[in-house]
Amino acid sequence: MDSNRKSKKPAPGRSKPSPGAGAIFFIVLAAVTVLAWILPLRPTVSEKEKRNLERFPDFSVSSLLSGDYFEQIGLWFSDTFPGRDIWIQLSQGIESLHGRSSVMIYGTMDAGDAIPVAAEPEVTPGPTARTESASLPKPAEEAAATPEPAPTPEPTPFWGGKVIEDEELITLGAVIQVGDSAYAYTGFSKTYSDIYADAISRAAEMLDGRCRVFNVFVLHSTTLMLPREYRESIGCACEEDILEYLESRLSDKVYNIDTFHALLPHNNEYIFFHGDHHWTALGAWYAYEDWCRLAGVEPVGLDKYTESIQEPFYGSLYYKANQAKKLTVDKVYAYTPPGDVHLYIHNGEKDTREKRGYEQTLITEIRGTDKYLCFLTGDLPMCTFVNNDITDGSACLILKNSAGNPFCYYFTQHYQYVYVLDYRKYFFRSMTDFVDYYDVDDVIFCFSAGQAQSAAGSGRIDYFVR
Amino acid sequence: MVFSSLFFLYAFLPASLIAYALCRTLQAKNISLLVFSLIFYAWGEPKYVLLLMGMALFDWFFALRIDASDKTAARKLWLALAVITDLGLIGFFKYSGMVCSLFGPPPAFVENLALPIGISFYTFQLLTYVVDVYRGEARAQRRYWHVLLYAALFHQCIAGPIVRYQSIAAELFEQRRTGEDLSEGVLRFTLGLTKKVLLANPCGALADQMLLTEATAGDAARLAENLRHLSGQSALGLWLGVLAFALQIYLDFSAYSDMAIGMGKMLGLHYKENFDHPYISRSATEFWRRWHISLGSFFRDYVYIPLGGSRRGTARTLLNLLIVWALTGLWHGASWNFVLWGLYWFVFAAAERLFLRRLAGRLPNFLRAVLSHAYLLFVALMGWVLFRFTDIKLAGTVIRGLFGANGNPLADFQSVVEGKSNMFLLAFCIVASTPVFRKLRLWWAEKASSDAGKSLYQAVVYGILPAAMLLVSTAGLVGNSYNPFLYFKF
Numbered sequence: 015m016d017s018n019r020k021s022k023k024p025a026p027g028r029s030k031p032s033p034g035a036g037a038i039f040f041i042v043l044a045a046v047t048v049l050a051w052i053l054p055l056r057p058t059v060s061e062k063e064k065r066n067l068e069r070f071p072d073f074s075v076s077s078l079l080s081g082d083y084f085e086q087i088g089l090w091f092s093d094t095f096p097g098r099d100i101w102i103q104l105s106q107g108i109e110s111l112h113g114r115s116s117v118m119i120y121g122t123m124d125a126g127d128a129i130p131v132a133a134e135p136e137v138t139p140g141p142t143a144r145t146e147s148a149s150l151p152k153p154a155e156e157a158a159a160t161p162e163p164a165p166t167p168e169p170t171p172f173w174g175g176k177v178i179e180d181e182e183l184i185t186l187g188a189v190i191q192v193g194d195s196a197y198a199y200t201g202f203s204k205t206y207s208d209i210y211a212d213a214i215s216r217a218a219e220m221l222d223g224r225c226r227v228f229n230v231f232v233l234h235s236t237t238l239m240l241p242r243e244y245r246e247s248i249g250c251a252c253e254e255d256i257l258e259y260l261e262s263r264l265s266d267k268v269y270n271i272d273t274f275h276a277l278l279p280h281n282n283e284y285i286f287f288h289g290d291h292h293w294t295a296l297g298a299w300y301a302y303e304d305w306c307r308l309a310g311v312e313p314v315g316l317d318k319y320t321e322s323i324q325e326p327f328y329g330s331l332y333y334k335a336n337q338a339k340k341l342t343v344d345k346v347y348a349y350t351p352p353g354d355v356h357l358y359i360h361n362g363e364k365d366t367r368e369k370r371g372y373e374q375t376l377i378t379e380i381r382g383t384d385k386y387l388c389f390l391t392g393d394l395p396m397c398t399f400v401n402n403d404i405t406d407g408s409a410c411l412i413l414k415n416s417a418g419n420p421f422c423y424y425f426t427q428h429y430q431y432v433y434v435l436d437y438r439k440y441f442f443r444s445m446t447d448f449v450d451y452y453d454v455d456d457v458i459f460c461f462s463a464g465q466a467q468s469a470a471g472s473g474r475i476d477y478f479v480r
Numbered sequence: 481m482v483f484s485s486l487f488f489l490y491a492f493l494p495a496s497l498i499a500y501a502l503c504r505t506l507q508a509k510n511i512s513l514l515v516f517s518l519i520f521y522a523w524g525e526p527k528y529v530l531l532l533m534g535m536a537l538f539d540w541f542f543a544l545r546i547d548a549s550d551k552t553a554a555r556k557l558w559l560a561l562a563v564i565t566d567l568g569l570i571g572f573f574k575y576s577g578m579v580c581s582l583f584g585p586p587p588a589f590v591e592n593l594a595l596p597i598g599i600s601f602y603t604f605q606l607l608t609y610v611v612d613v614y615r616g617e618a619r620a621q622r623r624y625w626h627v628l629l630y631a632a633l634f635h636q637c638i639a640g641p642i643v644r645y646q647s648i649a650a651e652l653f654e655q656r657r658t659g660e661d662l663s664e665g666v667l668r669f670t671l672g673l674t675k676k677v678l679l680a681n682p683c684g685a686l687a688d689q690m691l692l693t694e695a696t697a698g699d700a701a702r703l704a705e706n707l708r709h710l711s712g713q714s715a716l717g718l719w720l721g722v723l724a725f726a727l728q729i730y731l732d733f734s735a736y737s738d739m740a741i742g743m744g745k746m747l748g749l750h751y752k753e754n755f756d757h758p759y760i761s762r763s764a765t766e767f768w769r770r771w772h773i774s775l776g777s778f779f780r781d782y783v784y785i786p787l788g789g790s791r792r793g794t795a796r797t798l799l800n801l802l803i804v805w806a807l808t809g810l811w812h813g814a815s816w817n818f819v820l821w822g823l824y825w826f827v828f829a830a831a832e833r834l835f836l837r838r839l840a841g842r843l844p845n846f847l848r849a850v851l852s853h854a855y856l857l858f859v860a861l862m863g864w865v866l867f868r869f870t871d872i873k874l875a876g877t878v879i880r881g882l883f884g885a886n887g888n889p890l891a892d893f894q895s896v897v898e899g900k901s902n903m904f905l906l907a908f909c910i911v912a913s914t915p916v917f918r919k920l921r922l923w924w925a926e927k928a929s930s931d932a933g934k935s936l937y938q939a940v941v942y943g944i945l946p947a948a949m950l951l952v953s954t955a956g957l958v959g960n961s962y963n964p965f966l967y968f969k970f
Contacts, residue, residue, distance in 0.1 A: 031663035031664060031667075031938050031941075031942045034663075035663040035938045035939070035941075035942035035943050036662050036663035036665075036666035036667070036942055036943065036946060037943070038943040038944060038946070038947040039666045039670065039943070039946040039947045039950060040666075041947075042947040042950055042951065043489075043490075043493070043494060043950060044494065046489075046490055046950075046951075046954060047490045047491070047494045050486070050490040050491070051490075051491075078526060079526055079527060080526075081523075081524050081525055081526055084481075084522075084523045084524065084526075085524065087487070088481065088485055088486075088487040088523075091486055091487045091490075091491065092485065092486040092487065092957060092958065095486055095958045098958050101954060101955045101958035102955070102958060104951075104952070104955035105955040105956050105958065108678065108952060108955065108956065109682070111904060111905075112682060112901060112902050112903075112904055112905035113899075113900050113901040113902045113903045113904050113905060114900060114901075114903070114904070247893055248893040248894070249892075249893060249894070
């Protein structure tokens with residue numbers, strides 16, 4: 015290449031290309047251009063990425079002058095490109111040629127805090143299983159023994175902080191793909207773990223003598239599916255240590271479910287998805303089994319439930335993994351509770367016992383690929399299970415993120431009312447307001463390790479516990 | 481707007497080509513080019529299109545005055561006014577923050593001053609126009625919009641190459657044979673696009689992963705955290721990051737030049753080459769003859785030679801080189817690390833001129849070839865570390881870490897996995913940085929002597945290959961948010 019002259023003539027021996035030789039390029043360019051401008055072909059939602067795609071921007075003079083308007087048009091144009099899933103698949107195919115490794119890392123690996131060694135257990139005995147009749151008076155008994163409390167003023171929505179819409183925002187670290195499964199990179203934040211543990215402890219203190227408080231800290235599949243030595247070698251925080259640390263920091267009034275030891279013996283079963291950060295309904299059942307042990311009740315086996323399967327399920331990690339084709343495609347097994355159980359869905363604004371919202375099928379048939387939405391129809395502010403076969407007025411409150419969605423079904427066999435709040439979307443009542451108003455017997459906090467250790471997650475839980 | 485965007489590929493480019501094709505006369509084609517160029521520029525910087533138009537207006541006027549003046553003093557005066565105006569404006573927009581920071585925190589209006597995109601490219605182009613008119617190497621352009629078209633032409637306005645007025649004026653305004661090099665242009669454009677999307681972008685993502693993203697590294701509030709992160713990064717990880725960045729910056733920058741040259745060829749405009757496989761060089765001097773050639777030749781012709789070049793003794797030559805290298809560094813960004821980077825290259829260029837070349841000459845041929853090449857690659861890679869980090873502490877940490885001097889491990893899980901996961905990509909990019917593919921194509925072209933062979937060659941190289949590259953590049957752009965534009969700070 016002669017850098018100082020413009021080469022207009024072909025080198026000796028080379029034939030000058032005819033202008034027609036490039037016709038294929040212009041045909042392809044024209045075809046894709048036409049395709050790109052058929053607006054009805056443009057998708058508005060990406061199921062794989064679980065997000066709404068860019069919308070065409072609204073016009074304003076200020077956005078025009080700043081250049082934002084045109085930039086947004088460019089974003090809309092590329093984000094909603096017709097056939098985007100096919101293009102992305104092609105792109106992922108090309109990216110899979112970048113290297114050869116059975117392990118892949120996606121995203122940036124952030125170093126977390128060092129996990130403190132758990133404090134020595136105190137001499138006072140920890141919480142032991144209590145029977146309902148022995149430990150807590152029945153609501154009816156309590157009502158007879160104590161004067162009726164003065165009606166509390168109607169609460170007003172109190173949360174003015176950040177509304178957490180997207181769980182991926184607070185996933186710790188990157189994603190690692192090992193063989194046919196993807197795993198979240200686990201980290202540890204002492205600051206936020208402390209806020210979380212203190213909030214749960216405070217809840218137990220505040221409700222002492224009124225409700226039992228359970229903590230279900232849902233671990234990542236990384237912790238239960240990959241050997242500890244391997245996790246240590248790749249710089250993952252070992253969540254069993256985090257669980258131990260939390261246990262040491264939690265009040266002894268908190269019933270802490272040992273999700274690590276409850277699930278570990280079953281890690282050869284389908285307890286976590288291959289391409290999603292959630293546990294399966296089966297994984298959730300093993301944690302429920304441990305809850306039963308602590309709560310002093312008999313677990314209801316899955317054989318009593320009606321199993322249904324929805325597939326294919328492309329989860330959050332599936333999209334993050336560029337070599338997603340190597341991942342085993344997931345199925346969602348859902349279990350419909352036995353008995354006369356109904357599910358009601360409420361938008362969480364000015365909820366009352368009389369207004370439970372509209373009734374929804376217990377397990378929703380999902381048309382798209384995010385089959386995990388079949389549980390509770392996704393992350394709604396407030397759901398209520400009513401089991402008409404139980405008539406004692408018993409009630410539990412489950413405050414959860416999406417990890418709790420398959421988990422809460424199992425409680426329908428033990429309470430007449432199971433109130434399920436998504437802490438990211440329910441803002442109407444504080445914890446004590448809710449417990450008093452709905453006459454709740456037990457409170458269960460069920461959070462994924464990632465959210466419990468995030469600034470927004472722990473902060474929001476902390477604020478709810480009032 | 482950038483070339484490697486879907487909106488450019490499937491809205492702007494087809495529209496501009498159709499409009500251009502529909503125009504019959506050269507004047508109409510140029511008007512169409514001007515309108516699309518202004519839209520292209522205004523797409524990202526609506527207000528700064530006025531700056532571009534204003535600078536073209538000043539230089540059009542000054543060049544006319546120079547052309548009309550018989551007296552040397554008057555010509556010099558108009559030239560000086562043009563240079564002061566151009567450099568004053570670029571100085572204000574690009575360097576006022578850097579200068580103010582010498583005396584304390586810059587005022588708010590300086591901090592909020594956005595750098596007009598492409599200002600370093602089009603200012604230098606306009607300077608070549610005025611100086612060439614002053615030197616009598618080009619006639620002043622009577623029509624203002626011709627000067628504006630020359631400066632604003634969207635092919636090269638925002639990312640180069642820096643096209644000298646006299647090298648393009650005839651094709652731009654007098655005679656243009658559109659269509660003659662259409663297929664060559666298409667091939668060149670799609671090669672550049674593919675290079676950018678499929679090679680440079682993944683290399684950039686890997687570099688960001690191992691060396692921190694530019695935004696994170698540039699955040700002064702995170703300095704302690706960034707230092708901790710980089711000092712803990714393994715040596716292998718840092719080498720991977722530096723190598724990936726070196727490949728990214730070459731492939732990305734040369735890809736933009738390829739696309740500009742390709743689009744020019746489609747319309748019958750022939751821009752000079754801007755890169756000539758710089759990583760195969762064996763000295764710093766050779767590297768800079770092959771890297772960003774249009775910038776190097778600008779400084780040679782408009783700074784180095786007017787200062788006396790190498791004709792006024794060793795000391796003066798070194799001083800001239802020092803000035804040129806400092807300006808070269810400064811041109812790349814308003815930050816002291818770029819000045820340092822320029823001076824870093826000066827040290828090696830000067831050492832080569834003074835003694836290194838002689839020392840190397842004493843070595844046996846094979847050994848000289850190997851050692852010279854290893855020397856150049858080492859110098860270039862270390863140079864990119866200085867270039868990447870605006871904070872010198874971060875650059876120092878990375879350079880120490882490359883040799884395990886931060887107490888960092890030589891390799892860890894992440895670096896081994898990333899190395900394995902990207903080994904074919906990096907190997908392919910290294911090969912793509914050499915003339916191997918071009919030589920293969922030439923070899924095939926020469927071997928294809930029969931009519932059938934020639935037809936097959938043309939069908940594959942000029943037909944199937946560009947179409948396929950367009951499609952795979954489109955796939956790489958759909959849904960991929962990582963598509964950096966490195967030249968905003970230039």
